[in-house]
Amino acid sequence: MSGVRVLVGTRKGAFILTSDGKREKWDVTGPHFAGWEIYHMKGSPADPNRLYASQSTGWFGQLIQRSDDGGKTWTPAGNKFVYDGVPGTHQWYDGTPHPWEFARVWHLEPSLTDPDTVYAGVEDAALFRSSDGGQNWSELPGLRGHGSGPHWQPGAGGLCLHTIILDPKNPQRIFIAISAAGAFRTDNGGQTWQPINNGLRSEGIPNPTAEVGHCVHHVAMHRSKPNVLFMQKHWDIMRSDDGGDSWKEVSGNLPTDFGFPIDIHAHEPETIYVVPIKSDSEHFPPDGKLRVFRSRTGGNEWEALTDGLPQKDCYVNVLRDAMSVDTLDSCGIYFGTTGGQVYASKDAGDHWVPIVRDLPAVLSVEVQTL
């Protein structure tokens, strides 16, 4: 029987949870890289035993770790992230120009076909790529060279490139998202990029419909429908049916449309999941009830999923990279909280159980179906 491996990045180390296909008993290993922030871990679709992890602290900076045995052992790879050419400036919080400075890797996206190729989304926002297993990194400078870079401004968490989506049907097409610049797309393998924010409306910026400046929190795509994108913006759930050329709001009957993660059922491309958060100033679930909301209609009509989730006195957050799905016949949904729990549902969200409790604050959750 196949199994599942859940890669959990936390504020104080990495944890790996494994189970067989029943998903009832979980083995937990870790902390790996104890004491370090693990913003993200992800496995290669081309070789599930090849894992990459982003390890950092404010003291000693950034490391990239690589495993070739599914996380049993790790080897430090390259950590030299140098912006291409003269880095230039972006806007600082007060609107003044601020030099581009590397802070950390937020997201690692392994190639769909080559275990040695992996993309890194970093703060200050830029996209890097390694084609030698993470040893050497080069910026794809066309993104910051788009021309709008000097106008990008950091969100509360920093000017971070946090979402990277590789189009499974068109290897030349990549989507990325930056907080708070917006979403961008390349159709030529990263040489040139265009903002894809038409239809987004953000009241917190001077021009609510500006080409760039939107605080996009996360974007998801189902591999069978690469032109359909779902977005959790700062506020608003958005949907695009044309590869990001235009967006429409599908927040519908959600109790609040603020939140961070968004993900899609493995076998139902119109079934999507979000975790509504009260507001941008109160990062916890409304009414102390932790509820995942599911839409089976690609948005607009949402149902609360609560069975097994705390429905009183719960004030955790779920961060943007902390939700993932498996691809077993009955799709499993997983998410981690800032309270250190990882919840799983093996029936597409109908029932939930904590598969580990009391970890450090969870930053990311990725699932591999083995």
Add this chain to the structure above:
Amino acid sequence: MTQSIRVVLPAHLRNLAGVDGEVTLDVEGEVTLRAILAELETQYPVLQGTIRDHVTQKRRPFVRFFACEQDLSHEPPDTPLPEPVVRGAEPFLVVGAMAGG
């Protein structure tokens, strides 16, 4: 001339480098901050970028350099280190600054 220099690393960097206790470095020529860090990064490449920036070579903000009860963090990189460090009587300390967390 080669000097044997004792270096104490913080726990996270010891783990990364795979060492216990002090590290001993053979430093050629004048013993300066720059010379010690260069030899440390040569012997333990995994430490490149963790103490000072890859490109600018500037000390990371929350890393401190101590020796002989002196804070050398703000000294120019080519400043000669105290004589007890040079002759191996005292260690050179790389310290993670107390900055919460």
